Amino acid sequence: MTDVLPPSSGAWPALHTQQLCFPVQALDGTALHIGARLQLPVSERRVPAVVIAHGSNGIDSRGQLHALDLNRAGIATLELDMWGARGLDGGSEGRPGAAWENLPDVFGAFALLAAHPRVDPQRIGVLGFSWGGVVTLLSATRRCRDQYLPAGQQFAAHAAMYPACWIYNTVPGYELRNLTGARVLVLVGGRDRYDDPGDSGHDLITGLGPADRALVQTVVYPGAEHGFNMLEAPYQYRDPILHRGQGGEGRSAPHPESREAARLALLRFFGDALAGQGT
Template identity: 55%
Template sequence: MKKSVVRPWMMGLSFAAVLSGCVSQQEPQQQDPVPTPVARHAYVSFPALGTPAPLQVAGRLSFPTNAQGKVPAVVIAHGSAGVDTRGSFHAQALHAAGIATLELDMWSARGLAGGAEGRPRAVAETLPDAWGALKYLSAHPSIDGTRIGIMGFSWGGLMSMLSATRRYVAGAESGQRFAAHAPFYPVCWAYNRVPSYEFGDLTGAPVFIQAGAADQYDDPDSCQKLVDSLAPADRESVSLTVYPGATHGWDRLEPAVQISDPYSHTGQGGQVNIAPSPETAETSRRAMVDFFRRSFGLAP
């Protein structure tokens, strides 16, 4: 039996919002992760696109407090563990740059607990959540539908990668696609080796991969080998930064943990060390914001 999970910040999602896909109540001030808020938050829900059975996905939509007119936006897709502090950590920097965010909660919609045993079988199963988010944001009166990007961590990083391919963008609303993709540690060894993880024939939107040289899912050069293997036209769309000494999940700024995952160690499976690196976290966050600024044509 699937375990029903409700994330802490999802407690405020109203039944009316689940049914309608509209904005629900404002988040209580004491739950805001920064002492001086740079964004205003609301809970939203929207239908995933293309799932076998109807699925309503929830998330936290945040706008910069100084936003005027239509602003660009970034969808934030969590990792296998589910919603955690990484989403807010990166969202705060995007808000300061004048960019709205939509942090997804994909596991609660499916009654999953997260982790290697509590996630869907394949990342492609959650791409409908990304397409639903893109459709929702494109129709929002305060969002510029031509400037919507996606970023994610691990599982969400794979979503960010696959959504850049013409094969998978076919699942989006006709004429819609993400304008930029920023995957964090997206398990590079798996692409074009594991079925349903095909990466190629890209849409042409820029893709910025950030990876750690000490990530135990990959070899130190896995991401570079992936980039080098792409067709020349696709390679022009992809950039890569690898951080020496950084493990998987370097921007998870809680105490170090060890997990087990059958996809680790280039598919051999085993234990994975996840150690926080505040310096790398801040560097990668700045790089991510700069990438979206350039992609959206925003002033530095």
């Protein structure tokens, strides 16, 4: 059980926990109701919040691992189920055709949190794993923000874990340019078979201009594979996005040292980016 404890010391927070659904319009015009789990620290002030977007396999240990860390730091979390409303099974053959199809989900989650009386609408971040990490990075562009949110609203911070870094500004539809100005954190494993690393830092994401590059911090954990923050057993799979688009066999596996380092990195990142007194 020690693996699931937050890395910080202190008492566990009192939480209001709620399972809910919120409406979004899919890109094809279909009306969907996205399931989500809201965990809201009890506070007399408005609190910051983070939307959590899962990977291709759907909800697993990673969402609650980081949600509880953030809750303990006084940050609300809204963990999404992006597959349930679409009747998808997950995996490389059971997910949408493109990650941008899930942009309505994360921006709909932002709208839900921004309207919540106990959440500070100026301090909402988003955290995504793998597929959810791709959605997270796309949501950091002005193009996507302006498509889904009214003027004056945007995510205050974006954290993407192993989001197939090679695809941005390479594959049409995955343009990562003209960022909103919010801070972006990218955490990847040095042995991730999606990117076949050998590069480090910003070289993992090419085509960033100087202004955008200044907003993006990349951390590479040597020895870690895809899914290094998971608690489940390692597993193998096939995905056409692997090996920089050549496709093939991939492997997701926990890496305890990198997982704990990433937990601390995420707490520092969101704690800093979402800092404020609330009202």
